[in-house]
Amino acid sequence: MAIIEFSWNKPSNQGILLEIKGDKLKLSDDVLISNIRWFITFRWILIASLVFFEILMLSASDALTQVGINEQQKWPVAIIIVLIVANIAYIFALDHCKPSRYNSPSINLWIQIIVDLICLSVVVHYFGSTSTPISFFYVLHIALACIFFSTRESLYVTILVCFMDSIVIFADNFLISQAPLSTLLNTQFLSESARKDGAIIWMLFLDILFLVVWYVVSRLSLIVRAHEHHLLDAYRQINQAQVEKDQYALLITHQLKSPLDAIRSKINLIKEGYLGDTTQEVSTALAQMDYRAKNMSALILDLLRLERLKDTCLNTAVFEPVEIQAVLQKCIEKLTPVANSKKVALNLSIENFICKVIPDQLEILLENIITNAIIYSHENTSIEISSLIDRKNLHASITITDHGIGIEEKDLPNIFNEYFYSPRAALHNKATSGIGLSIVKIAAENNRLKIRIASEPGVGTTFTIIFGTIKRPIATGSAKSIPLTDANFS
Numbered sequence: 001m002a003i004i005e006f007s008w009n010k011p012s013n014q015g016i017l018l019e020i021k022g023d024k025l026k027l028s029d030d031v032l033i034s035n036i037r038w039f040i041t042f043r044w045i046l047i048a049s050l051v052f053f054e055i056l057m058l059s060a061s062d063a064l065t066q067v068g069i070n071e072q073q074k075w076p077v078a079i080i081i082v083l084i085v086a087n088i089a090y091i092f093a094l095d096h097c098k099p100s101r102y103n104s105p106s107i108n109l110w111i112q113i114i115v116d117l118i119c120l121s122v123v124v125h126y127f128g129s130t131s132t133p134i135s136f137f138y139v140l141h142i143a144l145a146c147i148f149f150s151t152r153e154s155l156y157v158t159i160l161v162c163f164m165d166s167i168v169i170f171a172d173n174f175l176i177s178q179a180p181l182s183t184l185l186n187t188q189f190l191s192e193s194a195r196k197d198g199a200i201i202w203m204l205f206l207d208i209l210f211l212v213v214w215y216v217v218s219r220l221s222l223i224v225r226a227h228e229h230h231l232l233d234a235y236r237q238i239n240q241a242q243v244e245k246d247q248y249a250l251l252i253t254h255q256l257k258s259p260l261d262a263i264r265s266k267i268n269l270i271k272e273g274y275l276g277d278t279t280q281e282v283s284t285a286l287a288q289m290d291y292r293a294k295n296m297s298a299l300i301l302d303l304l305r306l307e308r309l310k311d312t313c314l315n316t317a318v319f320e321p322v323e324i325q326a327v328l329q330k331c332i333e334k335l336t337p338v339a340n341s342k343k344v345a346l347n348l349s350i351e352n353f354i355c356k357v358i359p360d361q362l363e364i365l366l367e368n369i370i371t372n373a374i375i376y377s378h379e380n381t382s383i384e385i386s387s388l389i390d391r392k393n394l395h396a397s398i399t400i401t402d403h404g405i406g407i408e409e410k411d412l413p414n415i416f417n418e419y420f421y422s423p424r425a426a427l428h429n430k431a432t433s434g435i436g437l438s439i440v441k442i443a444a445e446n447n448r449l450k451i452r453i454a455s456e457p458g459v460g461t462t463f464t465i466i467f468g469t470i471k472r473p474i475a476t477g478s479a480k481s482i483p484l485t486d487a488n489f490s
Helices: 029-059 061-066 077-093 104-126 134-147 150-174 193-273 278-315 323-340 359-375 423-428 436-446
Strands: 002-007 016-022 023-028 318-324 344-349 354-357 381-392 393-399 448-455 459-466
Touching: 002 150, 023 354, 029 077, 029 104, 077 104, 077 318, 104 134, 104 150, 104 323, 134 150, 134 193, 150 193, 193 278, 318 323, 323 344, 323 359, 323 381, 354 359, 359 381, 359 436, 436 448
Parallel strands: 344 381
Antiparallel strands: 002 448, 016 023, 318 354, 381 393, 393 459, 448 459
């Protein structure tokens, strides 16, 4: 048996990577916030590494001294405290402070870069600004600035990096006698004059390197942002074309509906004998015409319903609390004649619960799934409709199981695509339009529902609709009279 779960998330502003401000392309605030949280997490990992290093220094200082690493007094502890306080401040600013002119994702990132550069400068000083390659870690901040900021702002960060690194090198070699961390100290810098000359050359080399890195990365960042901008334009054009196509399809559908209704009306007049007697051959032809017209009418109604659901997907829908048992009973009453004509029994075994949904769309979703189950069931079988409630997590699911033709494993991923129907389904039901499950998909997306499908060819198919937060109705009295608010579903 093949099993697959579908989950759809409605599009949101989080999908927008870039914002156009003036003539500059910048990452959107949502993307900046996401990356801020990632860097906060990364900083916690760095803090944990520094704490581990301190513990290692305290527990194995003699062994580390033998390999050239000396104890560094209290500066790592100070760095750890500063980073912890800074991380807590960043989180507080993001989660508990309202966005304002002085509290924005860009300002938060600027503060992070400045604090990190100060901490890195302290580390560079104690590790050795000219005796170890620790200064190359400044390049990371330049690259990040080129990604997150405009070209001008990233240049400011690069100038700040050059300034802070120069200050550290100047202080280490002209003001302070540097104590090396390890045996990596180059012997040519041991003499006073050679050390100072080498420090100046090293400082100039690093400043030039930082500027070159900024230029290369900022150029690449501009190219990537330009491509992102072009992709956004293409995405908007595709969406606009899709909307125009849907509107045109809706117009054509409306235009087809009226003459088709007129044709069916005339056919019924002839069949009922209002226009005179007809031969058996004519009656048979009229029955076939009516059958085709009826299928076409059903297709038009499905198309209209599909377009209406798409419009709802683009707008804010109203969610209301509904009892699942009432919705299912309404669907069963409507579909019982269809099931009887197919000699299929509908067995309902539901433990009631209340869910917050778009009521008419939930009814459409359940109606289409049950209708599909009836259509593709074998005669003299049954369809079981049941519910399962997770009382601990307040989740629930509705299961609809048929005993019919089933779905091939290779077709399962595509069944919600518009106008898709498998050869197996087409043979069983030649009047299928391939739209019913597309309607189910959009209704599930609008209602934030998941659907799990398990199927085996020749045995049957099980649709499981998974609901998020639910509420149990009060046992005594009418559950419909229970006052419900948005708080019940938060």
